[in-house]
Amino acid sequence: MPVEEFVAGWISGAVGLVLGHPFDTIKVRLQTQNTYQGIVDCIRKTYRHESVLGFFKGMSFPIASVALVNSVLFGVYSNTLLALTATSHQERRAQPPSYTNIFIAGCTGGLLQAYCLAPFDLIKVRLQNQTEPRMQIGGSEPRYRGPVHCAVSILREEGPQGLFRGSWALVLRDTPTLGMYFVTYEGLCRQYTPEGQNPSSGTVLVAGGFAGIASWITATPFDVIKSRMQMDGLKGRKYRGMLDCMASSFRQEGIGVFFKGMTLNSARAFPVNAATFLSYEYLLRLWR
Numbered sequence: 001m002p003v004e005e006f007v008a009g010w011i012s013g014a015v016g017l018v019l020g021h022p023f024d025t026i027k028v029r030l031q032t033q034n035t036y037q038g039i040v041d042c043i044r045k046t047y048r049h050e051s052v053l054g055f056f057k058g059m060s061f062p063i064a065s066v067a068l069v070n071s072v073l074f075g076v077y078s079n080t081l082l083a084l085t086a087t088s089h090q091e092r093r094a095q096p097p098s099y100t101n102i103f104i105a106g107c108t109g110g111l112l113q114a115y116c117l118a119p120f121d122l123i124k125v126r127l128q129n130q131t132e133p134r135m136q137i138g139g140s141e142p143r144y145r146g147p148v149h150c151a152v153s154i155l156r157e158e159g160p161q162g163l164f165r166g167s168w169a170l171v172l173r174d175t176p177t178l179g180m181y182f183v184t185y186e187g188l189c190r191q192y193t194p195e196g197q198n199p200s201s202g203t204v205l206v207a208g209g210f211a212g213i214a215s216w217i218t219a220t221p222f223d224v225i226k227s228r229m230q231m232d233g234l235k236g237r238k239y240r241g242m243l244d245c246m247a248s249s250f251r252q253e254g255i256g257v258f259f260k261g262m263t264l265n266s267a268r269a270f271p272v273n274a275a276t277f278l279s280y281e282y283l284l285r286l287w288r
């Protein structure tokens with residue numbers, strides 16, 4: 001089994017993560033807290049209350065974990081394509097796989113990455129939602145002191161299944177959308193690249209950026225439900241399950257609730273995924 005794709009996926013995931021984390025923090029807060037009037041208000045309050053560090057809350061942890069998860073995504077995607085089409089990454093420009101096979105490989109990568117991502121993503125969301133400023137003498141203490149304390153507290157207070165809260169919504173968010181992610185990326189690369197050649201850096205950046213936007217637009221409804229389910233349990237249980245969360249969010253906030261964070265998801269998706277695909281392609285060409 002070729003492992004370069006896993007390593008390239010790990011490094012490219014870390015690059016994308018740092019670029020996208022501030023967008024992600026604002027998005028998670030808007031999706032789960034009703035105290036902000038919009039993106040600008042959330043940015044202003046976060047900055048005023050917590051300084052620039054507030055935007056990077058919970059980042060140290062995902063930089064290792066999300067990069068690992070990205071490695072699972074890209075590694076499983078590429079190895080599934082290898083199993084389906086008997087072509088390696090290098091051979092795929094000369095013998096392009098069908099979009100159906102790309103979609104199946106993307107969904108497989110998405111499903112497995114969602115499974116690995118679930119506990120890491122839960123901890124990230126819980127830490128991002130702590131609005132207490134750091135290091136304020138006499139100020140209120142945040143509930144979790146860091147990722148390890150957060151994981152241990154969840155295990156103690158909510159049991160092992162607590163670490164997988166929201167994981168069904170995460171699987172539904174990631175499986176089809178990651179199939180679409182790779183189909184969009186490949187489709188755009190093929191459109192703007194002469195047959196049999198490697199796409200230029202510009203094409204990779206644009207195709208990666210738009211693949212990110214397309215996948216995140218479709219992922220947003222389940223992303224909202226996932227984040228709410230992950231926060232549920234912190235102060236008692238509010239929802240009986242994923243369907244109850246969807247129904248009660250819809251009843252209270254209308255259809256618009258499923259699109260909360262869509263602008264931020266899309267704005268974040270372009271730079272993150274442009275950088276992710278560029279570093280991924282670059283590393284694989286370097287190691288060939």
Ligand SMILES: CN(C)C(=N)NCCC[C@H](N)C(=O)O
Binds near residue numbers: 020070174
């Ligand atoms: C719509 N979804 C879930 C995705 N496109 N996932 C792939 C993740 C790529 C990158 N780390 C990111 O966070 O955008």
